[in-house]
Amino acid sequence: MxxxxxxxxxxxxxxxxxxxNLDIRTITMAISLFDCADPDGPRARQKIRNKILTLAGHLVAVGxxxxxxxxxxxxxKRIAVTPISLIAGATSEDNYVEFARTLDLAAKEVGVDFIGGFSALVHKGLTKGDRILIDSLPAALAATDVVCSSINVGTTRAGLNMTVIKDMGHIIKEISRLTADKNSIGCAKLTVFANAVEDNPFMAGAFTGIGEPECAINVGISGPGVIRAAVEKARGETFDVLADTIxxxxxxxxxxxxxxxxxxxxxxxVSSGIVDLSLAPTPRPGDSIANILEEMGLESCGTHGTTAALALLTDSIKKGGLMACSHAGGLSGAFIPVSEDAGMVEAVKKGSISIDKLEAMTSVCSVGLDMILIPGDTPAETISAIIADEAAIGMINSKTTSVRIIPVYGKKAGDEVEYGGLLGKATVMSVNPFSSKEFIQRSGRIPAPIHSFRN
Amino acid sequence: MRAVITVIGKDKKGIIAGVSGELAAVGVNILDISQTTLQEYFAMIMLVDMADATLGVPAIQKKLDIKGKQLEMQIKIQREDIFNAMHEI
Structure with missing residues (x-):
């Protein structure tokens, strides 16, 4: 032997x-579009299409x-490109929906599931291109199927751009309205970040940052089912054993x-990029993060102890993962999307988890409030305030946080909404009914925190 | 390149003969065979050398799928690298 x-x-x-259910969640090809910038819009889009087709033509087959x-x-199999605001900004066009259409068509032509990068980084302020891109978002996400967008509204270094956060509340409401016929699915293709990373392979937030090479492969792992099974074997053991098992x-x-x-x-x-250690759930039975936390001894995800359980899980994954690969990157932690995780969906239905608890959990795991359905009539300022809270957690704790929230047009708290596929289904959650309007209407910036001055 | 073939199902006659016949036909050389029981199931594990193989792993998998149906066994061929990667530091 x-x-x-x-x-x-x-x-x-x-x-x-x-x-x-062990699988690889995604191989994402990161493509720089810098050499596609052109003062002529149609020519820029032609270059973008050509570059995507050339580099990613074999991605699906190789996968x-x-x-x-x-x-x-x-x-x-996915593609992430340079934030389009940086490329489209070179043109004199005042609307970037055509750029989104180009990405959508090119992605479909090469057969990938999603393309990310209809994005703008505006944590400190907006360029002309950033402004146009954000204003184009509702129409762009309504007109396309596989294009994903992300907007970075804050960093630990720069503080929070509250003016943009205010705008995002309205933008998200508008996307919800424009895609009302599909339960406002457009909102599932937009994530609002603080401390966005440049090499994230996961959607909706994948884009290719300015420090990245011409083209690279980034891989996102999965495997909640495997971790759950391992945790099951450690039933009754101490936390020390549990952490080691994970x-x-x-x-x-x-x-x-x-x-x-x-x-x-x-x-x-092409270059080998990073492996993202994030544990990503899917709606399939047994592929849930919530179920791992429950397996640790919690009756239902969201109850007291959930944040501690998630902290242990996230940290143990990082420790095991870091030793296993030469370049970890991306978001690396554990995702806690609601609709994409059957255990989370169940927890919402039972009333054991709320937005407030999810927000607390995001302070110890990667990313943030993800795939959360809220009532369609939620005020724009409340959505902005939810984004501000989440971004503040990211800014102060020097970590990435995000908000991917869906005010489902015409639905109220308790209604069930089905998206199908990886996006799953979920119950609409209630939000705090008290107003944040005057707070959000202040605009301006929340200054960078004291601990960002490390030089 | 080496690969691992796993054959899992209810024990019966002709498993080794059936699978090794399929492999010989496509130039795959068996280096080692081991068997064990997995709960109530029988599991056979083969380490094979693909150096002279006339087909690639995906095409061989298709042939093994057909054989597996005949034998009522689940047969899988995977490059050895995945096992090395997971279980060796």
Whole structure:
């Protein structure tokens, strides 16, 4: 047996893939569009299309090849591009919907699931291109299917741009209205960040930052089912044992991510970027973060102890994952989207989790309020205030936070909404009924926190 | 390149013969065979060398799928790298 790997290990891998839904959530090709900038709009869009088709033409086929050879499912293939405000800003156009359409068509042509980067980084202020892009958002997200957008409204270094945060409340309401016929799904394609990262492979927030190479492959792992099964085996053990159990499993999961990243970048002949250690749930049974927290001993996700459980989970994943790959990056932690996680959906239905608890949880996991459905008549200022709260957590704690919130047009708290696919389904949650209007209407900037002055 | 083939299902006659016949036909050389029971199931694990294989892993998987249906076993071929990556530091 010297030539052979331990058979228990082989069977463990098989079980992880078949019974515990181990998969790679995404291989995302990051493409720089800087050389596509052109004063002539149609020419810029032609260049963008050509570049995407040239670089990502084989992405899906290579992804499928790897899936088949290694016997590991790769759920999504995606593209992330340079924030479009930086490219489209070179034109004299006053509306960027056509840029979104170009991205949508090119993405469909190469067969990827999503394309991210209809984005703007406005944490300190807006350029002409940023302003036009934000104003184009409702029409752009209504006119396209697979284009994702992100707006960075704050950083630890720069503070929070409250004027843009105020605008985003109205923009999100408008997207909700324009995509009312599809339960306001346009809002699911927009995330509002603080401390956005440049190499995130996950949607809706993926874009290719200005420090990134011409083209790179970034991989996002998955595997909540595997972690849940491991935690189940540690039932009744101390937290020390629990943390160690998760760490070991995170190592194995990340190793698969690293292998896929390496193979994909070699075969596509582009740079190998990062592996994002985020544990990403899907609506499939057994693929839930909430269920992991419950397996740790909580009756229902959202009850007291949930934040501590999530902190342990996130930290253990990072520790196991960091040792398993040479370049970790992106968001790396645990995602807690609501509609995409069957356990979270159940927790909302039972009334064991609220927006307030989710907000607390985002201070110890990666990212933030994600795929949360709220009543369609929620005031724009309340949405802005939710964004401000979340961004403040990111700014003060030097971490990435985001808000992907859907005021579902015509729906009220308690209604159920089904999106299908990875986006799942969920119950509309209630928001605090008291007004934040005067606070939000102040505009201006919340200054950078004291601890950002480290030089 | 080496690959691992796992055959899982209810134990019956002709499993090794069936699978190894399929592999010989496409130039895949068996380096090692091991078997174990997995709860009530039988699991056979083969380490194979693909150096002289006339088909790639995806095409061989398709052939094994057909064989697996005949034998009522689940047969999977995966490059060895995934197991090494996960279980070796």
């Amino acid at each position: 010297s030539a052979m790997i331990n058979k228990e290990n082989i069977l463990e891998t098989i079980r992880m893939i078949q019974d515990e 499928q090849e790897i899936e088949s050879e290694f016997g590991i499912p790769i759920v999504n 760490k070991r499993m995170a190592f194995k999961i990340t190793r698969v991510g690293q292998l896929v990243a390496q193979e994909a970048s070699q075969r596509l002949q």
